[in-house]
Amino acid sequence: MSDHPTPLLRAEGLVKTHYGEGAPARAVRGVDLQVARGEFVAVTGPSGAGKSTLLHLLGGLQRPDQGSYWLDGRCTDSYSEARWAEERRKVIGIVFQFFNLVSNLSVADNVELPALLAGRSPKQARAERQELLAELGLDGKERGMPGELSGGEQQRVALARALVNRPPLLLADEPAGSLDSKGTREVMRLLSRFHQRGQTIVLVTHDARLASAADRVISFFDGRIADDAELDGTPSRRAGTSGVLELRD
Numbered sequence: 513m514s515d516h517p518t519p520l521l522r523a524e525g526l527v528k529t530h531y532g533e534g535a536p537a538r539a540v541r542g543v544d545l546q547v548a549r550g551e552f553v554a555v556t557g558p559s560g561a562g563k564s565t566l567l568h569l570l571g572g573l574q575r576p577d578q579g580s581y582w583l584d585g586r587c588t589d590s591y592s593e594a595r596w597a598e599e600r601r602k603v604i605g606i607v608f609q610f611f612n613l614v615s616n617l618s619v620a621d622n623v624e625l626p627a628l629l630a631g632r633s634p635k636q637a638r639a640e641r642q643e644l645l646a647e648l649g650l651d652g653k654e655r656g657m658p659g660e661l662s663g664g665e666q667q668r669v670a671l672a673r674a675l676v677n678r679p680p681l682l683l684a685d686e687p688a689g690s691l692d693s694k695g696t697r698e699v700m701r702l703l704s705r706f707h708q709r710g711q712t713i714v715l716v717t718h719d720a721r722l723a724s725a726a727d728r729v730i731s732f733f734d735g736r737i738a739d740d741a742e743l744d745g746t747p748s749r750r751a752g753t754s755g756v757l758e759l760r761d
């Protein structure tokens with residue numbers, strides 16, 4: 513057996529520029545990153561630093577201009593859209609700030625849909641859905657529509673949908689960004705609970721308080737990793753001995 517098991521996620525030299533109306537936005541400017549199975553990593557940093565773009569690259573929602581990305585040891589560089597869609601059904605669950613639930617489907621159908629798309633039988637999908645909704649405190653809400661739920665409840669449904677296929681990797685982009693403090697605490701408690709059971713999580717947030725729920729915090733600045741530190745007192749992976757951040761060109 514190898515001393516260095518394959519990381520669940522490995523990126524090398526990722527670069528992504530957005531071309532919109534104005535000047536090109538160099539959102540990700542050269543990112544090397546490895547995340548092991550079972551890690552809970554928060555990516556934090558100021559608005560516009562490129563955090564969401566990085567998460568989109570890791571979820572295959574956008575493609576890098578340069579660099580390579582391996583998911584569970586497999587190089588994704590030549591993946592088609594269809595292959596990425598399959599990875600997002602089986603390997604990656606994603607939750608966003610605004611839940612993105614299908615508004616005209618019931619809570620139950622929203623959660624079951626990815627399971628059915630992944631080839632589960634209706635019976636299996638129903639069982640998985642029931643188990644997760646119960647675990648997330650949403651028993652009795654199955655027949656409700658997303659619009660009838662509070663923000664915190666909708667985000668829990670989104671979490672159930674992201675996790676229904678038991679993906680090894682959960683990507684979360686400001687999952688508490690539109691919630692009040694109670695909803696925020698709820699979501700963070702759930703993320704911590706899933707992490708304690710071995711779920712690998714990459715969480716993007718501008719909120720340092722939320723980031724402290726993770727066991728590793730990556731500070732993102734100007735499209736690059738400015739610092740990468742364990743929260744258990746282990747010295748930073750990147751900060752110099754002076755404590756001054758080492759920004760790489």
Ligand SMILES: Nc1ncnc2c1ncn2[C@@H]1O[C@H](COP(=O)(O)OP(=O)(O)OP(=O)(O)O)[C@@H](O)[C@H]1O
Nearest residue numbers: 530531532537539558559560561562563564565718
């Ligand atoms: N689809 C897009 N088209 C054009 N520019 C974009 C696009 N997406 C992001 N950008 C730009 O890329 C840069 C990084 O944006 P990104 O959303 O990744 O940052 P962020 O750190 O997640 O910010 P926030 O915390 O405000 O969400 C910004 O300058 C943004 O305006």
